[in-house]
Amino acid sequence: MxxxxxxxxxxxxxxxxxxxxxxxxxxxxxxxxxxxxxxxxxxxxxxxxxxxxxxxxxxxxxxxxxxxxxxxxxxxxxxxxxxxxxxxxxxxxxxxxxxxxxxxxxxxxxxxxxxxxxxxxxxxxxxxxRYQAELEAMVRIRTQALRLALENLEESQKTILTAHRETLHRLAAAAEFKDADTANHITRMSRYCAALASWLGLHDGETELVEQASPMHDIGKIGIPDSILLKPGALTPEEWKVMQKHTIFGARILGSSSFELLRAGEIIALSHHEKWDGSGYPSGLSGEDIPLFGRICAVADVFDALTSRRPYKDAFSNEVSLDIMKTGRGSHFDPRILDLFLEHFDEILAIKASYVD
Structure with a gap:
């Protein structure tokens, strides 16, 4: 031209x-x-x-x-x-x-x-x-492609993480599946734990972690015989020793993982029956030697166990359950965590009402 x-x-x-x-x-x-x-x-x-x-x-x-x-x-x-x-x-x-x-x-x-x-x-x-325009167009196209790739990667990661969490929740539910009266126990537990973590001032990542990991606290019950797990009466000392092993079984199931959620689940499974005064099991830890996630789950687990029906007992009322828990302040429970639980008890009851068995 x-x-x-x-x-x-x-x-x-x-x-x-x-x-x-x-x-x-x-x-x-x-x-x-x-x-x-x-x-x-x-x-x-x-x-x-x-x-x-x-x-x-x-x-x-x-x-x-x-x-x-x-x-x-x-x-x-x-x-x-x-x-x-x-x-x-x-x-x-x-x-x-x-x-x-x-x-x-x-x-x-x-x-x-x-x-x-x-x-x-x-x-x-x-x-x-022309070269600059072509370069800018190429940068726009590459940037858009990179953005889409990152969005796809993020979505894939979310899907994988969701699948992992769902698998773990279903595995945790399998441990509770033998007892129809605990259908929503793991869901209430996770919500109670998340609320306590938030009130303690833990950052969002830790709060979400304890919420996702706490449902695995009793996963070791898979290894407990039905004759003990579903026994309607009191356990014998020998049976009680077997029941206590569910903490160790749970830690073995979840142990040796590089996945942060599983590591948190392992800690919770092993430590949620430890007591503040050192009289708990399986290791007899006391005070702040008990992992924080275990101390949080101890309060949530006991409250839900007290207010839920089990093969060996009927559900206690909220008032009776609170009285029992207050006697455990400084012996069974971390005093600070129990005080927060009592201070926000109306919110605890709202969670409880949302997930009725």
Whole structure:
């Protein structure tokens, strides 16, 4: 495609001369006999402008300034065609945005050389713009693709994590499945534990972790014989020793994992029957030697056990259950955790009411 040259001159004869010169040099001439017509003819296809200075309604300096104000004219080369040779005239032309000058009458060789130089510059600028536009488009496409990939990865990770959690919850439910009276026990437990963790000031990640891990506290009951697990009466000392092993069985089931949720579940399974005064099992830990998650779960587990029916007992009322738990403050339970439980007891009851067996 030939270069398109916008020639602007109020003298029609001069325009015809310019048109002939441009065609002889292999260019396509776009002619305008006023500044207004020139501005109307200007678009992104114009490669260079030949601009007369002395025009009646809008002189060349004004036209040049208006061209430079437009996005499609900011970089197009402008050659001022003028009989003015004074230093101030040339400075005014440069200030208005002109790139070069040609004196009248026009010499064809000079016109060819000056236009050729500016057109090469314009061509280089256009190539840079095209490359930049292509690069920006590529960056946009790559960024969008990366964003979609990250969203897909995040969604996949969420799906995998959800599947892991659901599997663990179902495994925990399997340990409770033999006793129909504890259908919502693990759900209430997890909500109680999350509430206590939040009231203790644990950050959101730890609160969510204890909520997701606490349902696995009794997973070791899978290894306890039904004759003991479902016995309607009191257990013998030998049977009680077997029942206590569910903490160890649970820790073995969940142990040796690199998955944070399983590690938390292991800690809870092993420590939720430890007591503040050291009289619990299986290790006889006391005070803050008992892992915090285990201390949290101890309060939640005992309350839910007291207020739920079991093969060996009926459910106690909330009031009776609270009285029993208060006697365990500082012996069975971490005093600070129990105090928070009592302080927010209305919220505990709201959770309890949401997950009735």
């Amino acid at each position: 030939p270069h398109r040259i916008l020639a602007i001159d109020d003298e029609k004869l001069n325009l015809r001369v310019l048109s002939g010169l441009l065609r002889s040099l292999g260019y396509e001439a776009v002619l305008a006999d006023s500044g207004e017509k020139a501005l109307a003819a200007l678009d992104a296809s114009i490669d260079l402008i030949l601009l007369d200075v002395m025009m009646p309604d809008m002189d060349g300096f004004t036209v040049a300034r208006k061209i430079r104000e437009r996005p499609d004219g900011a970089d197009v080369p402008i050659i001022m065609v003028t009989a003015l040779t004074g230093k101030q005239d040339r400075l005014s032309a440069v200030e208005a945005g002109a790139n070069d000058f040609i004196a009248k009458p026009i010499d064809m060789t000079e016109l060819r050389v000056r236009m050729g130089s500016l057109l090469k510059m314009k061509q280089s600028q256009d190539q840079v713009k």
